Every structure is written in C-alpha cells, then in structure tokens.
Amino acid sequence: MQGALVSGGYGRDCETRADAIGGSFAAPRRGRGAGGGVAFTLSLVAKVERKRTLSEDRLRTFLREMLLIRRFEEKVEERFRAGELPGFLHVAIGQEAVAVGVCQALDDGDVFASTHRAHGHTLARGTHPNAVMAELYGKLEGCSHGYGGSMHLYDVERGNLGANAVVGGGLPAITGAALAFKLRGEPRVALAFFGDGATNIGTFHESLNLAQLWNVPAVFVCENNHWAESTPAHQQLPIEDLTKRAVAYGMHTITVDGQDVEAVYRAAGRALKHARDGKGPVFLLANTYRLVGHYVGDPQVYRDKEELRETRETQDPIEKLREKLGVSDDEFEQADREVNELVEAAVEFAKNGTDPKPEDALKNVYA
C-alpha cells in the first residue's frame, strides 16, 4: 500500500546556507507596523484539513519523520564513535514521537526553544538533515553556521529559537516571545521543550509563574523521560505527577503518552489551540523514554540493564506506530532505505562542507 510513508509525499528541498551567513531577521519595527514583526504564511486550508482528519497518509508521514530522526541519530552516534564529530552529543532515540507530534502541530509563525537534546525537534520542524549534520560537523553550511553545534541548533525561519545547553535556559525567553505575540495581537504561540530534570530549576518556576500571571500564549512541553542524566526520577523529584508543578501556578495541564505520536499530535494541538485562543499557557506533560544514554558514549552504568532492555522492546514509538498502521516489512524497509539515503547524503554534504575561517570566530559577537 503506497502512502505517504514511501517517497512521494515527502518533499524536502536541499537547501544550503552557505550564502546566508549573517542570517535573516525581521528588522525591529519603529512605530505602528502592519501587525507582526516576522513575515509568515498561513496555509489555512491545509491546516484545517490536517487537524480534523488524521489520515493514514498523515500518520505515515509521522512514521517517516520519526524514522528520519531515528536513523539520523544512529548515524550521529556512529560518526561520533568514528571520531568525526567534535564536542559532545545527546541523541533523542526513544523520544521521536514527542518531537514529531508536537512540531507537526505547530502553525507557521509559532516559535519554540529546545534543549540540549535538540536534533529531533530541529528535524521535526523541517530543518533539512543536511543543515543539521553540517552543523554537527562545524561547517558554514550548518544551520548555525558552525557557531553553535549540537546544543545550539537554530533555525529562525522555522521558528526554532535555539537549542540550549543550560537546563531550563530557554524557558524565560518563551514566556517573553509569547508576551510579544500578545502585545502585538499576533495569533502565534511560543513553545518550550524541557525535561523532567528541568522542572527543578528556577527558570522553570519563574517562567511558568510569569506566563500564567500574564496569560500569555505559551506551551510548556515536558519530555518526562524519568532521568536527569544519571539521576532517576525518585532521586530528584519529591512528587510523581509533574503536572502538579504547573497546577501550582494555576496553569492548565494536559498529560499524554509520549510514545504515541498520534496522541501527542492531538494533545499538542489542543494545547496550542488553548493558548492561541487566549485562554492562557498550557503545561503539556509527555511521558516518554530515553532508549539510550544521556550523551553519546554514555555507558549508563547507573541504569538497570534489564529495565533498559525491556523499555527498548516495549516503548519504541516507531514500532508502536508501525504496528498500529499495520505497515508491511517491505514498505518499512523501503522507507528505511530512503531515509538512510537522506542521512548518508547528509553526512556526505557535511563532510564536503566549508570550514569556517578561524577569524570568523570574531563575527556575530554583536549585531
């Protein structure tokens, strides 16, 4: 059965950003503008269609998007072990459904901030794998032009306001972006990804408190994978139900199975609508699983091997959707081949990319 899983329903233009150093940013307005500081297009008809009927085609798209992230991350692990990738990396294996479900629900013009585990969100929102891989290789063609790396992936054109290496670091700016949308009367939502570990840090509390107080269109997505690096939930959280942390600020909350991409998509859609309708911010708790270590190369000495094995077998979001859709082995393998081609091409693209000049380090310090 041909669906959107196999190529045809999947178009990604191969963009390079070699000429885009200096980036694009809508110049701040002076005086009353025509409304909206950043130009964006709303394809309203297509959006309504997508939201009302979650067709099999659409779900196959989700499956393919998740598979892209999975294969990309596996390739990243492989290339890191081969010694080709500088720095350190955190891959999102196991958490693909949250990335895809949420990012697919975003409207054009919505913005989001991500975490140190950002590859999934970045790809799910539409940044080309070439641009992400090139960034990991430190090339000018990378989405941050080599300045950011894995934990500072930005793609402002797609509303990606940056991955963040500081736990909870991106949340206050999301409250601020939502405030800007409200002050300007724009129908846009600002969304933050963060983990269960981040619900302990000050910025989480201050950002939710302020967002709720000022009733701004923000969505706070907690990817609860039950680990803060090597520290399990029971060692860092004195409560079990993390929605209580948002209820404490008077915020509306939604809880969803983060391994069910359709459920995530629907829940995210509800959260975004709630915020967009001016009803205030939402805390979306997505219970998920990290099927790998905290960082690439993490031996996970702190994790029970039996638990890990069982989790891998029973909590893979890709397997779950595959089963739900009844995708045949042939179809899946075909899609896998295509996705792997994309990922291999991304590595080639990155390896053939342009190294920044050393003195480029002194550019972009100031606008």
Place this chain on the structure above:
Amino acid sequence: MPELSYREAVRDALSQAMREDEDVFIMGEDIAEMGGSMGVTAGMLDEFGPDRVRNTPISEMAIVGAGIGAAMQGMRPVVEVMYEDFTTLAMEQIVNQAAKHRSMSGGQVKVPLTIRTQGGAGWSPGAQHAQQVEAWFVHVPGLKVVFASTPTDVRGLLWSAIYDDNPVMFFEHRTLYGIKEDVPDELEPIPIGQARVHREGEDVTVVATGRLVHEALTAAGEAESEGVSVEVLDPRTLQPLDEKSLVASVKKTNRCVVAHEAVRRMGFGAEVAAVVQEKAFDWLDAPVERVGAKFAPLPFAPVMEEYVVPHAGDVLEAIRRTVGRAA
C-alpha cells in the same frame, strides 16, 4: 534649554522612545503605580498603561529572560533590575542567553534588550544593596555596558541603548538621580562607545565613571589650586571602550589615574590600566593609579562605609602620588 535631573532624564528618554515606538515597553519590579523604587518611572503608567509599563513579580530570571524573548521577536523591551546587586539573580539569562544568542545562532538572531539597573553606596544600604558590578559584564563578549554620569549623557545614551540591536547593561548611579543640569531641547542620541572629556588638563588624565566623575571634578579643582592641571575623562561606555580617546589623552598628559566606586581589585580600572600601559607605555611618566573601594563587603555602620568607599580625597591623593613621582 530645560533643566532635567538625572532621574528625569532617564524618564524622558524612556518616555520619548515609548511615544514614538510601540515596540518599546518597560517591565520591572514596582515600576508601575509606585513609579519605581528610585522614582524613575513615575507617571509613566498613567501615560502608557499597564501593558507597556509592567510591574513584575520578584523573578529576575524570568523578567530578564522574558525581555530576551520579546527582544528576539523584534520588540525593544527595557527591563529594570531594581538594584544591580540583583543582576546576580539573572546572571544565567544575561550571560548564557542574551549575550550569546547572536553568536551561537551564527548571526540569525538579535537581542535588542536594554537592562537598566542602579547602585551606589553612601547611605548605609548594607552589603547587598550597594555593589557596583559593571566589571562583571564588561568581561562577557556579546554584552554592551554603559554607565552615564550626567543628565544629558544618561538621556542620550539610554536612547542609543534602546536602539542598539544588542543586549545593553545600562548602569545608573543612585546618588546621581537628583543632580540637575540644562539639557538640549531635543533629545540628542549619544553614540555608544564614545568617551567624553569633562575638563581638559595637561598634567594627568583622570578616567572616572559614575559618581566618581563628579568626585574627580572636585579633586581636579583642588589640584588646580596646587598647580596641577587635571584632565577628567568619562568613558561613558565601558564596553565597547573608546580606547582612542583614552590613549590620546594619556599620551598628552603622560599620567593616568582611574577612579570608580566599585571595588578596586579586578574592577574596570584594571582593564583601563592594562590598556593604557599597552598602548601608551612609552608616554607614561608614572604607573597608572587606581582608585576604587577597599576590598571588603560594604559594612553598614556609616563610619565603616565611609572608609571603604572612595571619595574626592582619594582621587586627589592618587593625583598627588602620580604627579609627585619623578618622571
């Protein structure tokens, strides 16, 4: 030419910007009905309303971070941190986020945020309400740091800070809020990164910031009666520093004293001294003297506070030391 106090000058720059530009808004603790703990924003709530003059909860990280977020969306928020001691509570957002977004994104993002704050000793506020911390921020690539010492300067520089596309730490000095002077009818923006010579002289350059500009001018008057001609230079912007003006002045006078209210050790004066000796070593007839607070948390008792904090007398002694040294 109207006469404005330093406080009124700040208010004037903010108000004019807000009248002209919907994208400018202010937020901070107690800035609305109360008009700010220093009275700077008095009356602004009435003129601009609560959407644009926003009282915040006590949440420096969220206040500054929200400013960052709104700035990234193209607005020009001016955030107030009530005392510069409290910038510590927002350091992560200022240093790791605001300062670095532009670079980390490879130039995709701008953060046109202004953070106004104030400090100043002399009224026994105690150790946590009187620090001068500007040096910390000069040390962070990606931030600009401004510290004006007169009503004209603060008005013109605040305007420039608001319209600078980078995060600007804008320091005001508590004891200067009441000083008055005639200011130009029209607000004249002053470029960021431009020093000002308050007083020309031949024998020694005193580089001073904030309250110490006025202390230096007092000391210069005294020194003149002792036959010493003192040039007083206020960098006004600490980052980027107007090294050209600074070095030109020292090459002229051959001696340099740098004075600030902040703790002397690792203060901004240390950077000035380093720059001066790098760029004008062969012109110097004496080592660079530094005047700053003594190395102790600021004590409460007035006699102890007076001892720790620098005054005109300390600047004068430094002038005498540098001039007294044989060439």
